Amino acid sequence: MEFFAQQFINGLTLGSIYGLIALGYTMVFGIIGMVNFAHGDVFMLSSFIALICFLILTTWLGLTSVALVFLIVLILAMVLTALWGWAIERVAYRPLRGSFRLAPLISAIGVSIFLSNFVQVVQGARNKPVPPLVREVFVLFQNEQYTVTLSYKQAIIMTTTAALLAGFWYLVQRTSFGRAQRACEQDRRMAALLGINVDRTISLTFVLGAALAAVAGTLYLLYYGVVSFSDGFVPGVKAFTAAVLGGIGSLPGAVLGGLIIGLIETFWSAYFSIEYKDVAAFLILIVVLIFKPSGILGRPEVEKV
Amino acid sequence: MAQGSTIGQVAPTVAPRSTAALPALLKDAALFALVTLGLAIPVVAYRTDLGQGTGLVLTGRWGLVASLCLAIFVLRLAQRLVLAEVSRRRDARILAGVAAPPVAVRPARILGPLTLAIALTLPFLAAFGSGGLSEGRYWIDLGILILTYVMLGWGLNIVVGLAGLLDLGYVAFYAVGAYSYALLSTVFGLSFWICLPLSGLFAAAFGILLGFPVLRLRGDYLAIVTLAFGEIIRLVLINWTDFSGGSAGVSSIPRVNFFGVPFAAGEGGFAALFGLSFNPMHRVVFLYYLILVLALITNLVTLRMRRLPLGRAWEALREDEIACRSLGIDTTITKLTAFALGAMFAGFAGSFFAVRQGFVSPESFNFLESAIILAIVVLGGMGSQIGVAIAAIAMVGAPELLRNLGFLRAVFGEGFDPNEYRLLLFGLAMVGMMVWRPRGLISERTPSVRLAGRKS
Numbered sequence: 001m002e003f004f005a006q007q008f009i010n011g012l013t014l015g016s017i018y019g020l021i022a023l024g025y026t027m028v029f030g031i032i033g034m035v036n037f038a039h040g041d042v043f044m045l046s047s048f049i050a051l052i053c054f055l056i057l058t059t060w061l062g063l064t065s066v067a068l069v070f071l072i073v074l075i076l077a078m079v080l081t082a083l084w085g086w087a088i089e090r091v092a093y094r095p096l097r098g099s100f101r102l103a104p105l106i107s108a109i110g111v112s113i114f115l116s117n118f119v120q121v122v123q124g125a126r127n128k129p130v131p132p133l134v135r136e137v138f139v140l141f142q143n144e145q146y147t148v149t150l151s152y153k154q155a156i157i158m159t160t161t162a163a164l165l166a167g168f169w170y171l172v173q174r175t176s177f178g179r180a181q182r183a184c185e186q187d188r189r190m191a192a193l194l195g196i197n198v199d200r201t202i203s204l205t206f207v208l209g210a211a212l213a214a215v216a217g218t219l220y221l222l223y224y225g226v227v228s229f230s231d232g233f234v235p236g237v238k239a240f241t242a243a244v245l246g247g248i249g250s251l252p253g254a255v256l257g258g259l260i261i262g263l264i265e266t267f268w269s270a271y272f273s274i275e276y277k278d279v280a281a282f283l284i285l286i287v288v289l290i291f292k293p294s295g296i297l298g299r300p301e302v303e304k305v
Numbered sequence: 306m307a308q309g310s311t312i313g314q315v316a317p318t319v320a321p322r323s324t325a326a327l328p329a330l331l332k333d334a335a336l337f338a339l340v341t342l343g344l345a346i347p348v349v350a351y352r353t354d355l356g357q358g359t360g361l362v363l364t365g366r367w368g369l370v371a372s373l374c375l376a377i378f379v380l381r382l383a384q385r386l387v388l389a390e391v392s393r394r395r396d397a398r399i400l401a402g403v404a405a406p407p408v409a410v411r412p413a414r415i416l417g418p419l420t421l422a423i424a425l426t427l428p429f430l431a432a433f434g435s436g437g438l439s440e441g442r443y444w445i446d447l448g449i450l451i452l453t454y455v456m457l458g459w460g461l462n463i464v465v466g467l468a469g470l471l472d473l474g475y476v477a478f479y480a481v482g483a484y485s486y487a488l489l490s491t492v493f494g495l496s497f498w499i500c501l502p503l504s505g506l507f508a509a510a511f512g513i514l515l516g517f518p519v520l521r522l523r524g525d526y527l528a529i530v531t532l533a534f535g536e537i538i539r540l541v542l543i544n545w546t547d548f549s550g551g552s553a554g555v556s557s558i559p560r561v562n563f564f565g566v567p568f569a570a571g572e573g574g575f576a577a578l579f580g581l582s583f584n585p586m587h588r589v590v591f592l593y594y595l596i597l598v599l600a601l602i603t604n605l606v607t608l609r610m611r612r613l614p615l616g617r618a619w620e621a622l623r624e625d626e627i628a629c630r631s632l633g634i635d636t637t638i639t640k641l642t643a644f645a646l647g648a649m650f651a652g653f654a655g656s657f658f659a660v661r662q663g664f665v666s667p668e669s670f671n672f673l674e675s676a677i678i679l680a681i682v683v684l685g686g687m688g689s690q691i692g693v694a695i696a697a698i699a700m701v702g703a704p705e706l707l708r709n710l711g712f713l714r715a716v717f718g719e720g721f722d723p724n725e726y727r728l729l730l731f732g733l734a735m736v737g738m739m740v741w742r743p744r745g746l747i748s749e750r751t752p753s754v755r756l757a758g759r760k761s
Contacts, residue, residue, distance in 0.1 A: 033525075034525065035525040035528070035529060045348065048348055049347060049348060051353065051361075052347040052348065052351050052353060052363070053347060055351075055353065055360075055361055055363050056347070056351070056363065059360070059363065060363070080343070080344075080346065080347070083340070083343045083344060084344055087340055087344055091736070091740075092736045092739075092740070095740045096739055096740065096743075099739065099743050100743060101469075101524050102469070102471050102524055102528075103739045103743050104739075105471060105524070105525055105528055106471075106679070106683055106735060106739055107735065107736050107739040107740070109473075109676060109679065109735060110680075110731075110732045110733065110734070110735025110736040110738075110739070111732065111736060112732070113673075113676055113680075113728055113729075113731055113732035113735070114729055114731075114732025114733055114736065115732070117726075117728040117729040117731075117732060118348075118729055118732075119348065120725075121725055121726065121729060122348055122349050122352065123348065123352060123353060124352070124353075124354065126355065128353050128355075128361060129355075129361070130360075130361070131360060233672065237529075237532070237533070237536070240529065244526075244529075275540075275543075275544040276540070276544060278536070278540055279537055279540045279541065279544075282533040282534075282536050282537050282540075283533075283537065285529065285530070285533045286518070286530050286533050286534065286537075289522060289526050289529070289530050290518045290519070290521070290522070290530075293522070293526065
């Protein structure tokens, strides 16, 4: 039981990170119907941005307050990654609207390859470790054999995720940008006729997606304390799986899917075999896509001619 | 980049577009440089390295950032100037009433036979050019490498270029072929010539196995499922140690023989049989011709298939699946045959890879390999045979050649390795291709009728 509880906490932490990345996939898919294949690499890039900001703040500026450093790194990573998201959309996706069906996906694969190799070229191929920022743990309960703990890191990750999701939810449901975004999701042409700047809305969607990926990237760095140029691919695919599982296009679905994938992966590693944990994630993806492509909370897709 | 969208659809406007004023162009280019600066902070500006102690050490590289921004500034300015000039000329032509005739150049007419002639004589050219068979080995090896990718490109072309099914896990079938030969020959001692067709069959079976569940999926989902399938195959090969040897792979795979005659010195060898003096290069040259024949078979089958009803059904499927179904085409059979045939050629190529290397490991079959093959097909123009061949030469051969260019090292400093930038350029090329020439560099298969309206 104690073991289960501990794994549950670990799974939720991992799932929060996946959920944040999955939001980027689901929003972009919702609005322009494309799988932003490069999103996982944007996440990896944001991790590097966070790493370098962290090093500048701690080693050069000598900041010691953990909360302050974390906050500044988070904001810087979000802003700089959002710029990347914006630039990628302008360069690689916007000119392709109205091109043939597979063009945006192929372009996205190109961006994905470019980003991971760009980071490899400018930062080198080796793993980049950071010193652990926070080590403290809450002891939730303990008995003679086992102690169930919630580390500060995990608490930070879960609260940051929850807070950002609340803010994000407000943005999409209550602001004029959110209304414009939902309108574009339903019918881009009609939205344009009603005076919504569709291009700007799509750009902002990418910016938001990248900013959320940056949060995930920063938290990932905080949690694992190491990042390498190839770290974008597998979390990217898993987050995509989460988005599909939750119902692609649905925001709560993406978070729910993320949590489920995180839990499944953690329990799979804990109870079955750690070697096949990625296989489990890929299998879930295939099974969901084949048997229930609309996901848990998604609407069934109507095939249009 | 706002420009990008307008250029694509310069409608035959009557009024010639005035060439944008230079200050505006400068401002635009400056904006680009500024964005580049933003993107370059901090990943380019600071490099992290493991220091002497425990932590990472930062090294500032603002000079590099500055030159990057400058390069972007100059490139953007040049691009805008050239584009303005191009569109001015086009508008002038339209105004003068001379509709620019879309000149249907058929480069395939000349390029195809030329490429084939070079491919057929390459070992001799290499031998004469470098003064001896052994000295020409580098070129022949490079030729084998390129031809392997040409074959894979042609195989994937059936699935992606003809049937329009984006397959991101193509390398899985390559792996199935390679492991089929590796395991059948090391465990059961079967000869290469029995394993070659078997590998193709196994790979085709896997193609159908993958094809069945994904029949209902459309574009993007299909791509992701094939990607997942490819990764599963690789992960199973890594983790199922009893079966595949794990990440260590399978080694000491038997070498190729000349239809049963080994390439060995002495009695009963290939050299003795034909009265030649023994030379280890005979095996390499034979491998070269083997992959050339395999690639040409792939090409021939594809060209023939296009003329059959099935091949036409593939192309119809690529253009519009719903229309296809309503016209009574059996999409199940159409998709499955495309998957099976494409996979079969990957299987052949895989078993060739195994016999050439003498060693296979899961590392050779990662997603990047799939992406490279896909990039070759995309750059070749998705459907054009000669385009794929040229794209393979450009993408596999060019980086090899770049490595030996001394002046690049002089410009970029010692320790400059163009191979490092190979994939980076691959990625950029894929994006650029989609933005500027979505139908390929050498496109001989543009649709005859095209609707002007954009699809929403």
